[in-house]
Amino acid sequence: MSFRDDACTTVDALVAYAEQARRGEVPVVCQPQLAVLTRDLELERLLAEGGLEGDQLKQFLDRYLAASTRLQHPHYMAHQVSVPIPHGSLAALIDGFTNNAMAIYEMGPSAAAVEHAVLNWMMAKVGWRTRDAGSPRGAGVLTHGGSLANLTALLAARARCAPRAWTDGVPGNLVLVCSPSSHYSISRAAAILGIGERGIRHAATDKLGRIDPAALSDLLRQLRDSGEVPIAVVANGGSTALGLFDPIRDIAAVCREHGVWLHVDGAHGASTLLSPRFRHLLDGIEDADSIIWDAHKMLRSPVLCAAVLVRDENALDNAFHQEAGYLFHDKEQPGIDFIHRTVECTKAALGLKIFFAVAHGGERAIAGMIERQTDLAKAAADLLRAAPGVEVAVEPETNIVCFRVEGPDTLQLEIRKRLTREGAFYISTAEALGRRWLRLAFMNPDTTLDDVSALLSEVVELRS
Numbered sequence: 001m002s003f004r005d006d007a008c009t010t011v012d013a014l015v016a017y018a019e020q021a022r023r024g025e026v027p028v029v030c031q032p033q034l035a036v037l038t039r040d041l042e043l044e045r046l047l048a049e050g051g052l053e054g055d056q057l058k059q060f061l062d063r064y065l066a067a068s069t070r071l072q073h074p075h076y077m078a079h080q081v082s083v084p085i086p087h088g089s090l091a092a093l094i095d096g097f098t099n100n101a102m103a104i105y106e107m108g109p110s111a112a113a114v115e116h117a118v119l120n121w122m123m124a125k126v127g128w129r130t131r132d133a134g135s136p137r138g139a140g141v142l143t144h145g146g147s148l149a150n151l152t153a154l155l156a157a158r159a160r161c162a163p164r165a166w167t168d169g170v171p172g173n174l175v176l177v178c179s180p181s182s183h184y185s186i187s188r189a190a191a192i193l194g195i196g197e198r199g200i201r202h203a204a205t206d207k208l209g210r211i212d213p214a215a216l217s218d219l220l221r222q223l224r225d226s227g228e229v230p231i232a233v234v235a236n237g238g239s240t241a242l243g244l245f246d247p248i249r250d251i252a253a254v255c256r257e258h259g260v261w262l263h264v265d266g267a268h269g270a271s272t273l274l275s276p277r278f279r280h281l282l283d284g285i286e287d288a289d290s291i292i293w294d295a296h297k298m299l300r301s302p303v304l305c306a307a308v309l310v311r312d313e314n315a316l317d318n319a320f321h322q323e324a325g326y327l328f329h330d331k332e333q334p335g336i337d338f339i340h341r342t343v344e345c346t347k348a349a350l351g352l353k354i355f356f357a358v359a360h361g362g363e364r365a366i367a368g369m370i371e372r373q374t375d376l377a378k379a380a381a382d383l384l385r386a387a388p389g390v391e392v393a394v395e396p397e398t399n400i401v402c403f404r405v406e407g408p409d410t411l412q413l414e415i416r417k418r419l420t421r422e423g424a425f426y427i428s429t430a431e432a433l434g435r436r437w438l439r440l441a442f443m444n445p446d447t448t449l450d451d452v453s454a455l456l457s458e459v460v461e462l463r464s
């Protein structure tokens with residue numbers, strides 16, 4: 001069998017998989033026992049003997065796809081992972097095939113040019129390319145996901161306030177200020193950066209969990225008086241559980257007054273910058289020192305693909321200091337290296353995935369999708385709120401809706417467990433505002449309000 005034949009077989013299988021899912025003919029999620037799946041997929045035999053081509057490949061794909069979670073199914077409402085534009089997936093194929101590990105320009109000029117252009121496009125959306133001459137230029141790098149992006153941005157923040165930390169280790173008085181509703185990758189980054197989870201200082205919030213700028217100012221003053229040095233304040237540009245945005249402009253003003261780095265975790269919400277209707281939610285973002293932006297959430301690119309953007313390019317260049325004579329040396333080249341801006345050494349052509357996802361329909365198509373999904377979330381919240389015994393956590397600002405049925409937290413978990421077991425709907429849960437909620441993340445442009453109605457009927461049935 002030739003590669004071409006097997007590639008056609010694979011594409012045919014994927015197209016059939018997606019179409020079946022879109023028609024809702026199959027469960028959105030199924031979870032066979034690991035041992036059963038390992039046996040059915042004949043993994044051990046294939047690893048030992050090979051032969052994964054032709055008919056064996058076809059058989060393998062059928063079984064593999066049968067036990068894959070179907071993001072293309074309109075009842076996929078669980079996690080903030082995109083339903084990729086099919087053409088975006090082609091980029092993954094091209095990257096896997098060419099294998100141009102482009103952290104250094106010479107290993108992948110096209111891939112580097114695409115990443116550079118995508119980063120510039122993102123920075124222009126933030127408003128950084130139009131800065132006055134003489135002010136620092138922005139810069140960025142793409143990483144494997146938002147968690148690594150947050151770590152990278154906070155490393156740059158640490159380098160600014162403790163430049164000797166890289167060589168001497170971390171002073172004991174460093175802390176990190178964030179919202180109690182920050183994604184867990186923020187406290188994880190604090191632990192990795194040597195600040196420790198005990199070095200997390202939570203900013204006070206309003207009753208919906210958004211950082212209160214006046215209280216933040218008080219906190220930063222108290223920290224200074226007690227000799228603690230915040231490496232950064234982290235604001236949510238879309239929180240994970242509820243999808244709410246912190247008031248970035250006011251937070252930025254407080255950070256500037258106190259000389260503290262502002263990092264905006266826009267993993268989910270930064271894509272809102274594309275939407276003329278909802279961009280105001282990120283008002284003031286251009287005053288942040290760093291931002292992260294996941295493309296594999298709302299830009300519809302395949303996983304994993306996130307941007308770290310910094311307002312001053314020197315900040316990212318100063319984040320890492322490494323001797324690697326075989327890679328880092330003076331060389332005349334017509335392009336740029338990314339290697340000194342990232343944890344990774346060998347680097348995938350992540351920009352290609354974003355480029356294929358966005359360039360297929362253009363940025364207006366993505367903006368339209370973001371607006372549609374947000375409108376759907378608002379309509380879903382109205383529908384759910386109107387149902388007896390159902391409470392909606394907050395008016396949605398993005399495509400995320402949290403609701404609960406009357407009863408304890410354990411009931412919400414039980415309902416989700418049963419839904420997942422039955423496989424007709426796939427949703428998640430989240431803790432917020434002191435309680436557990438059923439959580440819908442509308443990532444699939446095929447999901448409609450009728451699907452939400454059908455889910456509600458199912459939830460009501462399971463409650464009784």
Ligand SMILES: Cc1ncc(COP(=O)(O)O)c(C=O)c1O
Pocket residue numbers: 080144145146147148150183185238239240265266267268294306
């Ligand atoms: C606000 C926020 N930040 C960071 C992350 C982590 O991103 P990733 O899953 O790409 O590592 C998430 C994931 O959902 C998130 O919601």
